[in-house]
Amino acid sequence: MSKKLLLAGAVLASLAPAAAFAQGGAAAGAATGAVGGAVVGGPVGAAVGGVTGAIVGGIADQQQPEFRQYVTTQSVPSYTYKEEVRVGAVLPESGVTYHEVPAQYKVKGYKYTVVNNTPVLVEPSSRKIVQVIH
Structure with missing residues (x-):
């Protein structure tokens, strides 16, 4: 057993x-x-x-609006991506700027960026999107 x-x-x-x-x-x-x-x-x-x-699981559902607002205040430029912005998509090696996620969101080991005007969490070594922030 x-x-x-x-x-x-x-x-x-x-x-x-x-x-x-x-x-x-x-x-x-x-x-x-x-x-x-x-x-x-x-x-x-x-x-x-x-x-x-x-x-x-990433940024908690109830914290996503707050995180989205935080990203907006940072004036992070949006990367234009020709593919669908979805979990599992791999971003290109160049042209994308990644930023640290503030400690208050309790997400370690990931960075964020903005793709097609949508904040996303990315696993830095693979450049895979692990969460799309709505």
Whole structure:
């Protein structure tokens, strides 16, 4: 029984980061974390997994309007991108300027930029968009 739980936990843990970066941001991360936590640890695991998933998911849904306003006040120029601005899109190596995300948004390891007048979070080493801020 415990081997099955460990295997299920390992599979869900490996899938959680990808699912957490879905368009829903923190909400998707919280849901994924809660499901993973429930499989591994029952109701208590679901609660812990939900909080952890929300942290991994990017800027929380309720903070997105505030972050969008912050980006506007920074007068960050918008990069014109010919492709769809979506999670998983890879931005070009040159021409895009990345900026630090303020600590108050609790997002570490990512930077932000503006693409087609839309703020996005980007994983700097791969230049992949991990969250589109609405």
